[in-house]
Amino acid sequence: MRHCQTLNRVLAGFLLALCLSVIVTLGSQAQEPAAEAGPQPYEMVRSLQSLQEQIAQGNSHAIAAQRELLSKMDAAFVDLPAGTWEEPRNARAAVVHLLSGGHPRVMRNLLTLDPLPNIDKRLMEASLAYIEGREEDMAVLLEEIDPLDLPSGLGGHVALVKAAPYIRTDPARAMELLQVASLLMPGTLVEEAALRREVFVAGMMADVDRFRVLSIRYLRRFRSSVYAGDFRRRFALALDTLGFVKSEDKFALLNPVLHEFDADSRRGLYLRLARSALLAGHLNVARKATAEAMSLAVEGTKEHEILKIYRAATRLDPETISANRDLLWSVDKRMLSEQDLAVLDGVYVVLNSVRHFPEPPANVIGEFNVASSMKDPEQRAWVTSDMELAEVILRRTDKVLAELGEQHDR
Template structure:
């Protein structure tokens, strides 16, 4: 597979240079047909999500080469519907949106479907919500076409915020018509997220199991791990434990340990003490390879879970003993929050206690956003592998969000602690009357 991939890349490299194009034979020029170049790009992108991360740079190169070819193409090239599809697939695969605009603006022969190009241009400009009505009418006409899976993936993305259930149906069609591809990987990963949002655990576990079977080596797998953790924390217990274990069985020990650590962290923040301790114990039990970091983190999350309990003194001492170097900035912020909560819990109540405890927030580093999932547990070495970020396909792009000014999980932890303190003060004041 890798040998064939290198052969494709070398062919493109040779043919894409101005000198080579000028001296190419007729059959070499034919090899530069946009639809043939797109086939190579699809092969490379599918190889990336199937675990060949060395193909990421090839993907970047080919996007650039295809962009040049499309802009230099004679309008007559697009009389072939395959080349029209190639231009659309390029735009939906992380290509330059301006190239699609250029091609559609110069399309005097009507080779491009304006309904599709207009919808894609709006979507790529961040106006996905505006395309749902028009694209939902046009997409069925392309259901069996080469661009069909891409259109349904984009339609799912555009619909996801307003109607998660409908979006999952669009994702289902996209992935079922493009198995083993970057389209299926993106559709499955997004479907797990939407199942959590729609409180549909059965669907969520089904999608997660399918993803775990096929795409754990994808560079996007860390995003899947995060949404799977949300699903597991929300529905851990009863029959769900068996389904979670089934999914984890497709992971090696480091990945299982990473998932349990993330579950322990989320559970501790959510106040689910029993789950946090159970997940911490399982993560520690998977540390047979002698790695010290997972054991430290497992103890840390177990300590966080014990802060609101009767073991508050022991828990505070335990988490305070962990060196800063062993924790990520996010976990150091959580430790500071836990200390503040613990100090306020054991302090004798007074009328000004809440003001003194929470007059100002402790200075802390700004939390990383979703691009740093690998540091979620503080290990900095996530086995789900996102060390090198690939080119994000436009068909899998979501609306950009502004960077957070702080860690919302930290703030939530403090807010819950404040609520507990108010309850304690109210009880004590009531007893004093």
């Protein structure tokens, strides 16, 4: 395994060096106009795509190299003679260049040529419309163009951008186009981007099975991608909409996916699920998510303190009163946000309701010290912060007890 990783690094370094050599060559040609003709546009695009494949595999240095190569290509493409674009491969390269981050002035210049580059004019105009944010115009221009009828290196890009307007209006159609993009350009940044969007669309469609399959595929193919952070963000948002916290069976479906993440990401996702389940009242799921997160949390961190609260909240029964009391008293409140403190308050309220149901006797922990409600500043001078917290909790107790009383009557 270690030898394979070393080989991959060497190969990535070789490809990066090769692409950088193209950049240097383009730079020297810009300084020496009389020099021998350099690489053709389609050859430059190949170098660009090699860099993008490295970006998809997590090579952050390739981003800077890509930026520099694109800049060199912008200048070179504008200066190339019109006859260059009569070669179909070069004409396609111009569209790919723009959709890969090239400057739109290149395409604007090509659209003024007579004759035009040897490619469907709609593809040129559509790529320019997409880059300029005119998605409606782009959709109209591409409506009759099937990405599968194009060479794969261009068709994948076209399928990816053609899907964009449909994500909100017709998610099923968007999913079809994104699948085509992945099919036409496997292992490339186009497939990486398409998979990220597919996960988002599956979440919108509430398609749990597809969401799980696509997430696992992305993580196994592109977990190191420079853009994996965007995937994790989209994944977390989808968790909130797909209802994984509503039942233990549904939560169990998610576990294999979460175990594809690195430990840090997995801990954060379980923490998010535990909180959502707890606030929604699904205590069995909250208990399981909390246990998973606790096994990954580092003692003494804010996350660990929060998880103590969640753990106590999921086992509010008479048999665990003493253990919960000790656990909650061990929480370092200085590390908590206002929202976390509010959850802690709520747990204390329910804990005392269970302990003293149906009503807490006077002057015990369930009711706290009545002196904490005194308003005179001089009388309150001796009141501790814990007693002030107790006063806040006391104001919330009546509502909780009333609800418990109603359940008891039923």
